[in-house]
Amino acid sequence: MKYMKKSFKAMEPYFSKNIDDGIILNANESPFNVPKPIIKGFFKELKKVSFNRYPDMQNIKLCESIAKRFNVKPTEVTCGVGSDELIETTFKCVLEPNDKVVSFSPSFSMYTVFAEQCLAKFITVDFNEDYSFDVETMINTIKENKPKLVLICTPNNPTGAFLEETDIRRIVESTNALVILDLAYIDFADYDYTNLAMQYDNLIAFRTFSKAMAMPSLRIGYCISNEDNINMINAVKAPYSVSVPAQIMARIATENIHLYNDDIRAIIVERDRLYIELKRSFNVYPSKSNFIYLELNEEIYNALLNEKIYIKALKNNKYRISVGTKEENDKLLKVVMNYEK
Amino acid sequence: MKYMKKSFKAMEPYFSKNIDDGIILNANESPFNVPKPIIKGFFKELKKVSFNRYPDMQNIKLCESIAKRFNVKPTEVTCGVGSDELIETTFKCVLEPNDKVVSFSPSFSMYTVFAEQCLAKFITVDFNEDYSFDVETMINTIKENKPKLVLICTPNNPTGAFLEETDIRRIVESTNALVILDLAYIDFADYDYTNLAMQYDNLIAFRTFSKAMAMPSLRIGYCISNEDNINMINAVKAPYSVSVPAQIMARIATENIHLYNDDIRAIIVERDRLYIELKRSFNVYPSKSNFIYLELNEEIYNALLNEKIYIKALKNNKYRISVGTKEENDKLLKVVMNYEK
Numbered sequence: 001m002k003y004m005k006k007s008f009k010a011m012e013p014y015f016s017k018n019i020d021d022g023i024i025l026n027a028n029e030s031p032f033n034v035p036k037p038i039i040k041g042f043f044k045e046l047k048k049v050s051f052n053r054y055p056d057m058q059n060i061k062l063c064e065s066i067a068k069r070f071n072v073k074p075t076e077v078t079c080g081v082g083s084d085e086l087i088e089t090t091f092k093c094v095l096e097p098n099d100k101v102v103s104f105s106p107s108f109s110m111y112t113v114f115a116e117q118c119l120a121k122f123i124t125v126d127f128n129e130d131y132s133f134d135v136e137t138m139i140n141t142i143k144e145n146k147p148k149l150v151l152i153c154t155p156n157n158p159t160g161a162f163l164e165e166t167d168i169r170r171i172v173e174s175t176n177a178l179v180i181l182d183l184a185y186i187d188f189a190d191y192d193y194t195n196l197a198m199q200y201d202n203l204i205a206f207r208t209f210s211k212a213m214a215m216p217s218l219r220i221g222y223c224i225s226n227e228d229n230i231n232m233i234n235a236v237k238a239p240y241s242v243s244v245p246a247q248i249m250a251r252i253a254t255e256n257i258h259l260y261n262d263d264i265r266a267i268i269v270e271r272d273r274l275y276i277e278l279k280r281s282f283n284v285y286p287s288k289s290n291f292i293y294l295e296l297n298e299e300i301y302n303a304l305l306n307e308k309i310y311i312k313a314l315k316n317n318k319y320r321i322s323v324g325t326k327e328e329n330d331k332l333l334k335v336v337m338n339y340e341k
Numbered sequence: 342m343k344y345m346k347k348s349f350k351a352m353e354p355y356f357s358k359n360i361d362d363g364i365i366l367n368a369n370e371s372p373f374n375v376p377k378p379i380i381k382g383f384f385k386e387l388k389k390v391s392f393n394r395y396p397d398m399q400n401i402k403l404c405e406s407i408a409k410r411f412n413v414k415p416t417e418v419t420c421g422v423g424s425d426e427l428i429e430t431t432f433k434c435v436l437e438p439n440d441k442v443v444s445f446s447p448s449f450s451m452y453t454v455f456a457e458q459c460l461a462k463f464i465t466v467d468f469n470e471d472y473s474f475d476v477e478t479m480i481n482t483i484k485e486n487k488p489k490l491v492l493i494c495t496p497n498n499p500t501g502a503f504l505e506e507t508d509i510r511r512i513v514e515s516t517n518a519l520v521i522l523d524l525a526y527i528d529f530a531d532y533d534y535t536n537l538a539m540q541y542d543n544l545i546a547f548r549t550f551s552k553a554m555a556m557p558s559l560r561i562g563y564c565i566s567n568e569d570n571i572n573m574i575n576a577v578k579a580p581y582s583v584s585v586p587a588q589i590m591a592r593i594a595t596e597n598i599h600l601y602n603d604d605i606r607a608i609i610v611e612r613d614r615l616y617i618e619l620k621r622s623f624n625v626y627p628s629k630s631n632f633i634y635l636e637l638n639e640e641i642y643n644a645l646l647n648e649k650i651y652i653k654a655l656k657n658n659k660y661r662i663s664v665g666t667k668e669e670n671d672k673l674l675k676v677v678m679n680y681e682k
Contacts, residue, residue, distance in 0.1 A: 217585035244558035
């Protein structure tokens with residue numbers, strides 16, 4: 001790549017092949033489409049759109065709906081192309097070259113990419129052996145390294161671990177760094193703490209419409225924090241990024257959030273069933289998300305591939321299985337349970 | 342903005358109020374919606390979409406359509422959230438802090454923002470007095486400054502000036518820097534030179550679906566260059582950015598590009614009429630785009646606002662008027678032509 005600057009020479013494209021046939025359990029997608037009444041409302045509004053006009057760059061109507069849901073002000077919300085765009089923008093806002101970022105590891109793979117692009121130093125804190133969060137080591141690492149940014153993804157991708165509110169508070173209170181609280185999978189956990197972001201200057205909560213809200217196809221997420229932090233992100237992010245269809249469907253979904261209850265409950269029931277079943281034969285870690293983190297091996301992975309069942313292969317014989325429908329999970333278990341521990 | 346890094350302290354959000362009532366001639370939008378058969382095909386496909394699945398991150402089908410149109414390989418095309426995302430990514434790929442960028446000025450306002458975000462030095466070359474491109478000064482400025490990136494927007498936003506192919510070649514051949522050829526408005530010019538990008542290692546052509554293709558609401562653009570440059574952009578840009586609705590409508594539009602001919606011709610006819618009419622009383626500059634650059638004053642601007650006619654106010658009593666429908670332009674002229682030169 002002749003024109004790539006020196007500091008980026010090692011960059012490589014993230015690649016995930018598009019799969020449109022088989023059982024897709026590799027991307028933490030919802031196995032259920034957006035609820036029908038929301039889709040119906042979406043098409044009704046979309047038919048009236050003048051496609052030749054730019055979107056509302058402030059996403060005003062959507063921010064108002066989100067603000068109402070969380071009992072905050074619309075100016076304490078901003079929207080982006082998935083929560084990814086907003087997390088990336090926050091990295092850009094905060095990090096000068098050689099600044100430090102601390103994150104639990106393993107976590108969302110894009111964090112390291114965003115840090116690399118800012119030429120920042122990425123410092124990791126391992127999970128405990130049982131893949132629970134090691135909060136003590138995190139707090140000590142923060143004290144030693146004085147990072148500008150601390151990352152907490154809870155429930156954590158790809159491990160599924162859930163960090164209790166008291167532990168989040170301990171971490172946030174231990175540092176002057178800005179803390180990114182990535183709540184992409186929070187709808188599958190026992191409770192939500194998005195509003196924690198309103199209690200600390202240095203906390204931003206990021207949420208997405210791509211997981212429980214089932215619309216990754218539209219690319220939309222948001223974050224909530226005090227106005228100062230929201231203004232900072234708005235000052236740096238691309239002015240027009242969220243498309244009109246995304247703004248419409250996300251707003252209708254937010255106003256009808258109860259319509260997701262059955263699907264979310266079904267995913268949680270299936271997650272807990274998968275956990276119990278897989279636990280009989282494999283090392284499986286507790287999950288409060290819509291996926292299961294476990295140890296398998298290449299033989300099993302290939303046996304699944306043979307049946308067109310796609311799961312995510314990670315390092316050191318670890319795998320991540322997104323929770324599918326009951327039928328999809330049955331098919332997965334049928335293949336996997338042929339193998340002993 | 343407490344957590345904003347020092348080098349970004351001066352950043353401010355780009356702001357453009359959403360207008361949904363009146364005559365909107367301030368954003369270089371097409372006054373015509375996407376042609377009906379394209380919208381019909383779009384809704385037909387969109388109804389079959391599983392919204393709970395991520396988009397194809399490679400935009401394969403769309404890249405194939407675009408490649409076919411320009412007789413290049415699909416691997417010589419990549420898509421983004423408007424051409425903006427791709428231009429911004431190219432800046433990130435190429436520019437280390439203090440590297441130089443050379444651009445004609447005035448030009449697309451986001452160029453300076455992208456350069457600022459890379460902490461690069463932005464060097465400008467003024468237009469000639471008649472707002473034609475000053476190619477000699479550009480070539481000399483490149484020689485003196487040895488930039489990493491050269492920007493050519495043609496037809497230029499906001500002046501409307503068109504750079505001849507021979508002049509583009511002269512600039513590209515004068516430098517080892519990567520040249521960004523921003524062709525957002527090329528569909529309104531006398532001929533297209535997107536394919537020039539295939540003749541030089543150091544040239545990338547950027548195009549958008551937001552202007553003549555009339556779908557800024559969906560946020561989609563693309564660029565064409567050799568595989569090495571396309572790989573570079575793909576290595577740094579966000580993996581999932583272009584939404585499924587955008588991919589679908591852009592593909593149908595590309596496969597039915599002839600359906601835009603009447604609308605584009607109507608815009609060109611109206612542009613040339615506006616030019617002739619306005620020229621009677623004002624300093625107006627020749628335009629090969631879908632807007633007119635001219636000198637007015639605040640009194641006229643306010644008189645237009647009073648009639649809910651929105652145009653873009655720029656520096657030094659310069660204004661940019663996007664070409665509307667015949668009826669819209671008539672209403673504009675009725676107000677403006679009350680004023681003498």
